[in-house]
Amino acid sequence: MPLVSMRQLLDEAAKGGYGVGAFNVNNMEQIQAIMEAAQQTKSPVIIQASRGARQYAQDRYLYHLMLAAAELYPEIPIAMHQDHGNSFETCKSAIELGFTSVMMDGSLKADGKTPTEFEENVEVTRRVVEYAHERGVTVEGEIGVLGGIEDGHGAGGSGLEHVTDPDQAVEFAERTGVDALAIAIGTSHGAYKFSKKPDGSVLKMDLLIEIHNRLPKTHLVMHGSSSVPKELQDIVNQYGGHLKETWGVPVEEIQLGIKNGVRKINVDTDNRLAITGAIRKVLWESPEKFDPRDYNKPAREAMQKVVATRMVQFGQAGHAGDYSAVSIAEQAKGYANGTLSTAPLVSAK
Ligand code: G3H
Numbered sequence: 001m002p003l004v005s006m007r008q009l010l011d012e013a014a015k016g017g018y019g020v021g022a023f024n025v026n027n028m029e030q031i032q033a034i035m036e037a038a039q040q041t042k043s044p045v046i047i048q049a050s051r052g053a054r055q056y057a058q059d060r061y062l063y064h065l066m067l068a069a070a071e072l073y074p075e076i077p078i079a080m081h082q083d084h085g086n087s088f089e090t091c092k093s094a095i096e097l098g099f100t101s102v103m104m105d106g107s108l109k110a111d112g113k114t115p116t117e118f119e120e121n122v123e124v125t126r127r128v129v130e131y132a133h134e135r136g137v138t139v140e141g142e143i144g145v146l147g148g149i150e151d152g153h154g155a156g157g158s159g160l161e162h163v164t165d166p167d168q169a170v171e172f173a174e175r176t177g178v179d180a181l182a183i184a185i186g187t188s189h190g191a192y193k194f195s196k197k198p199d200g201s202v203l204k205m206d207l208l209i210e211i212h213n214r215l216p217k218t219h220l221v222m223h224g225s226s227s228v229p230k231e232l233q234d235i236v237n238q239y240g241g242h243l244k245e246t247w248g249v250p251v252e253e254i255q256l257g258i259k260n261g262v263r264k265i266n267v268d269t270d271n272r273l274a275i276t277g278a279i280r281k282v283l284w285e286s287p288e289k290f291d292p293r294d295y296n297k298p299a300r301e302a303m304q305k306v307v308a309t310r311m312v313q314f315g316q317a318g319h320a321g322d323y324s325a326v327s328i329a330e331q332a333k334g335y336a337n338g339t340l341s342t343a344p345l346v347s348a349k
């Protein structure tokens with residue numbers, strides 16, 4: 001199947017009442033792990049690359065790896081998504097490269113650290129929407145700001161400093177025409193999200209539900225959604241790592257989100273932990289080994305296991321064959337003739 005738009009994947013997910021994991025990649029092994037998990041569980045999938053990933057892997061390598069995935073797994077719908085685009089130019093370059101979806105994260109300035117004013121966010125996001133939709137490409141925007149900065153993107157501090165204001169979410173959706181809306185409900189990027197199992201005082205599921213009630217047809221996105229399982233932390237620490245005790249977003253909270261309009265769930269850290277634990281184990285147990293395949297293979301398998309587990313938990317498993325690809329050119333026509341209208345349905349408070 002050719003790469004498809006994320007909008008198609010999310011519209012289908014909304015019809016089926018499930019969520020779709022969006023997994024970050026930086027190299028071939030991570031793409032292979034996701035595709036094997038998708039095949040194993042018969043899942044549609046979103047593969048996403050941050051600006052850092054594009055720089056690390058180089059655009060052309062990344063793009064051709066994605067084409068290889070589409071060629072090798074014709075039965076799997078795959079959307080290729082720019083994660084946390086920091087400017088119009090970043091999103092434009094992603095679209096020129098062949099990404100089928102972009103996130104314009106206008107909640108932060110181009111430095112990826114400083115929160116913006118609401119109007120600035122609306123303005124840059126609206127510009128990206130106009131450019132992307134003319135080309136059939138999906139746009140995710142963000143209102144409210146995530147916490148954490150350890151992985152290079154975020155405002156720092158706790159996830160509670162800039163949670164989403166529901167009135168602003170409504171106005172933002174109306175004025176920008178985004179296809180999907182990332183909201184801030186207390187999560188942050190990276191491993192150190194919560195210092196104990198999160199309850200409603202730090203993970204604002206009530207706020208998510210309120211936003212969903214106000215915007216019942218809008219595809220919501222949860223960032224910072226790794227669950228940071230203790231088993232993965234333990235493997236890293238057992239083989240010489242030094243992770244402090246920490247908690248992520250419990251899967252049951254994500255499942256509650258999915259029941260309330262969440263269609264895209266961003267996961268990177270869990271896979272990083274799985275890979276690192278597997279590599280550490282090989283090098284710790286067999287210090288004489290130096291063939292990268294000896295540790296890259298178990299690392300890839302460990303990531304595949306995490307991704308396949310999440311695909312089942314998010315409900316996307318079994319849905320790969322539900323539909324066939326709509327081309328990006330067709331999507332562009334849909335935006336132009338209004339069949340893919342992004343005017344949100346707004347319900348009263
Ligand atoms: O945005 C967060 C993702 O985990 C990507 O992280 O910017 O270090 O590639 P990164």
Ligand code: 13P
Pocket residue numbers: 024083084188189190191222223224225226227266267268269270
């Ligand atoms: P995690 O750090 O929780 O995996 O979040 C990833 C993310 O939100 C990527 O945009």
Ligand code: ZN
Pocket residue numbers: 084189223224266
């Ligand atoms: Zn994110």
